[in-house]
Amino acid sequence: MSQFSLFLGKEWREQARSFKLVWVPLVFIFFGVLEPLTYHFLPQILDSVGNLPEGSDFTLPEMTGADVYASLTGQYQTIGLLVLVLAFMGSLSGERKSGTGTLLYVRPISYAAYYMSKWTAAVLLAVVSLWLGYGMAATYIVQLYDHVPAFSDMVLFLLVLAVWIGFVVTLTLTASSALPTGGAAGAALGILFIGMMIDSLVGTYWTWSPWKLQAYGLAFLTGSPDSGDLAGALVMTAVLAALLVLFGILQARRNAAKAKV
Amino acid sequence: MNMVLEVSGLTKQYDGFRAVDGLTFSLAEHTATALIGPNGSGKTTTLSMLAGLLRQSSGSIRFSGTGKDPRSAIGFLPQYPNFFPWMTATEYMELAAGLSGMGGRDVRSECEKTLGFVGLGDAGKKRIGGFSGGMKQRLGLAQAIIHRPALLLLDEPVSALDPAGRREVMEMLKELGESTTILYSTHILNDAEEMTDQLLFLRGGKLIEKGPLREVREKHGGSGYRVLFSGQEAAERFADAVPWAASADGSAVMISGETVTMEELLRFASEHPAGITDIGRTAVRLEEIFMKVVGKP
Amino acid sequence: MSFTEQLAEIPWGLIWPLIVIQLILMTAALIDLNRKRSTNGPVILWVFIIIFINTLGPVLYFTVGRRHS
Numbered sequence: 350m351s352q353f354s355l356f357l358g359k360e361w362r363e364q365a366r367s368f369k370l371v372w373v374p375l376v377f378i379f380f381g382v383l384e385p386l387t388y389h390f391l392p393q394i395l396d397s398v399g400n401l402p403e404g405s406d407f408t409l410p411e412m413t414g415a416d417v418y419a420s421l422t423g424q425y426q427t428i429g430l431l432v433l434v435l436a437f438m439g440s441l442s443g444e445r446k447s448g449t450g451t452l453l454y455v456r457p458i459s460y461a462a463y464y465m466s467k468w469t470a471a472v473l474l475a476v477v478s479l480w481l482g483y484g485m486a487a488t489y490i491v492q493l494y495d496h497v498p499a500f501s502d503m504v505l506f507l508l509v510l511a512v513w514i515g516f517v518v519t520l521t522l523t524a525s526s527a528l529p530t531g532g533a534a535g536a537a538l539g540i541l542f543i544g545m546m547i548d549s550l551v552g553t554y555w556t557w558s559p560w561k562l563q564a565y566g567l568a569f570l571t572g573s574p575d576s577g578d579l580a581g582a583l584v585m586t587a588v589l590a591a592l593l594v595l596f597g598i599l600q601a602r603r604n605a606a607k608a609k610v
Numbered sequence: 611m612n613m614v615l616e617v618s619g620l621t622k623q624y625d626g627f628r629a630v631d632g633l634t635f636s637l638a639e640h641t642a643t644a645l646i647g648p649n650g651s652g653k654t655t656t657l658s659m660l661a662g663l664l665r666q667s668s669g670s671i672r673f674s675g676t677g678k679d680p681r682s683a684i685g686f687l688p689q690y691p692n693f694f695p696w697m698t699a700t701e702y703m704e705l706a707a708g709l710s711g712m713g714g715r716d717v718r719s720e721c722e723k724t725l726g727f728v729g730l731g732d733a734g735k736k737r738i739g740g741f742s743g744g745m746k747q748r749l750g751l752a753q754a755i756i757h758r759p760a761l762l763l764l765d766e767p768v769s770a771l772d773p774a775g776r777r778e779v780m781e782m783l784k785e786l787g788e789s790t791t792i793l794y795s796t797h798i799l800n801d802a803e804e805m806t807d808q809l810l811f812l813r814g815g816k817l818i819e820k821g822p823l824r825e826v827r828e829k830h831g832g833s834g835y836r837v838l839f840s841g842q843e844a845a846e847r848f849a850d851a852v853p854w855a856a857s858a859d860g861s862a863v864m865i866s867g868e869t870v871t872m873e874e875l876l877r878f879a880s881e882h883p884a885g886i887t888d889i890g891r892t893a894v895r896l897e898e899i900f901m902k903v904v905g906k907p
Numbered sequence: 908m909s910f911t912e913q914l915a916e917i918p919w920g921l922i923w924p925l926i927v928i929q930l931i932l933m934t935a936a937l938i939d940l941n942r943k944r945s946t947n948g949p950v951i952l953w954v955f956i957i958i959f960i961n962t963l964g965p966v967l968y969f970t971v972g973r974r975h976s
Contacts (some may be wrong), residue, residue: 355708359694366696368935372969379928379962386921435970448692452753453687455661456709489921492761606664607728610654610688695943739942 350587356466383490413496415570438534443532460602470518498570509566523597557581611640617671631815637784644802645795649811653795661686691750696737710757764794833893834867844885936965
């Protein structure tokens with residue numbers, strides 16, 4: 350068996366036995382259920398909370414299906430990213446710190462296979478979790494809302510977001526390869542959220558950025574994004590991710606010396 | 611003699627201090643070498659460099675008779691081996707075997723056999739998270755030998771075990787030593803005395819003494835004979851009379867083992883029996899040599 | 908509105924997945940906790956967090972509560 354498949358088997362088992370395979374998808378599914386429900390029942394919820402002044406009369410904006418997807422995407426951009434970074438921050442650094450990596454590093458292993466197996470397992474889990482979340486949301490949205498996006502647009506939307514999530518996970522794994530667990534989480538979250546801030550400030554001029562992907566993806570639900578900008582952002586993300594992977598592999602090899610003996 | 615490993619000028623420099631300072635030694639095929647030294651003398655750093663975990667600051671490490679990646683010819687057991695707690699022992703062994711390049715249908719049976727050898731035959735299906743320290747140590751040995759390495763590097767392989775477990779593991783190591791070259795660190799000198807072809811004494815990262823046990827012994831008091839007398843006078847008279855290197859010490863006379871055989875000594879003693887109460891062999895204990903070589907400030 | 912009426916008002920058909928998710932997360936976290944028994948902070952504290960903080964409790968346990976060793 351190749352080292353990659355051996356390592357992948359190990360990652361798979363680890364995700365299953367640490368319940369990662371259960372809780373990560375469930376968090377995404379949870380928000381996928383909660384978001385459409387909240388907006389649908391918002392009038393009743395406000396009513397039952399009952400602290401509105403008597404006779405006050407205001408109309409809630411009418412939410413379309415696309416609006417709910419956008420709002421859910423906002424949730425995934427904060428809590429979703431946080432959960433993914435926390436779930437994968439120790440992927441490599443944890444094995445150095447606990448010393449479980451030591452007995453791997455003394456064998457004639459390929460660090461590319463080592464890193465890529467973790468990358469494959471983590472990206473698969475993250476993307477499938479994200480899709481399950483949106484899928485669950487879709488089952489509610491088609492029941493409760495008007496103006497539901499077409500299926501083909503949803504597929505494009507989900508593919509673009511998968512690239513973004515792949516970038517997030519790659520960044521987290523490379524941070525875990527280069528830094529101790531705490532630093533890895535800080536660095537990954539820092540870069541992600543600083544990127545978002547920069548995007549919100551000068552995003553109009555910086556159209557080819559990974560941080561633009563979620564906006565471009567959402568644009569499929571209400572119309573279609575500028576195909577040139579989308580292609581540029583996708584290529585830029587792919588190039589950055591490839592560089593991160595390369596850097597992650599080199600760091601995994603270099604930091605093997607830091608594994609606890 | 612075929613050398614498995616030749617180390618020359620091996621040095622590890624950290625900011626401000628040298629953990630390992632200019633080690634030069636070689637390991638002959640199928641010999642056992644004990645790396646002896648107090649805590650902090652650089653034993654683990656040395657083994658880590660040999661295992662390829664740490665890069666040396668200077669000096670060379672040469673393995674002979676191995677392919678391009680020497681790590682496939684090495685089995686390494688850290689002092690406190692850490693395993694994935696969610697794995698079973700068999701799963702771990704199969705991963706270790708696979709990563710060392712073993713393949714095919716024999717891997718499974720080979721893993722079972724090795725687990726059996728270290729006394730974990732019944733624990734293969736149990737998760738390592740529930741293992742005791744001793745069981746982990748045994749599994750550590752099993753993963754180090756699964757790929758039949760030419761060189762076994764063991765960091766304090768028995769010091770965490772209880773006396774019975776220690777005995778058992780020492781027997782395993784002796785058995786392995788017949789077909790493998792072993793370099794192990796220890797601070798338990800009885801163990802080193804039991805299984806060693808070569809001794810390496812480390813202090814402060816420096817190799818301060820090396821050689822076969824017998825030679826080191828000769829050098830530091832050596833082995834020889836001790837003849838006891840009823841009194842000091844008789845002892846001195848005997849010491850003067852013997853034609854070999856001898857010294858009187860109170861009512862005892864020590865005779866160097868290099869110059870005389872037991873048979874010759876007994877013949878001489880029977881001709882000069884005055885005051886003799888006991889004749890025996892002495893061997894300087896490794897512990898005494900250790901104190902002499904390493905213990906001085 | 909009486910309590911039973913209020914109960915009947917709740918759209919169970921729509922929200923049962925939330926309850927199932929919470930139960931699965933809680934069970935998984937408790938099984939894992941029972942297996943490891945080593946956490947950052949007192950074990951009993953985590954038992955309470957897992958049981959009483961909806962959804963977030965088990966997720967907190969899985970991300971920061973477990974001691975990796």
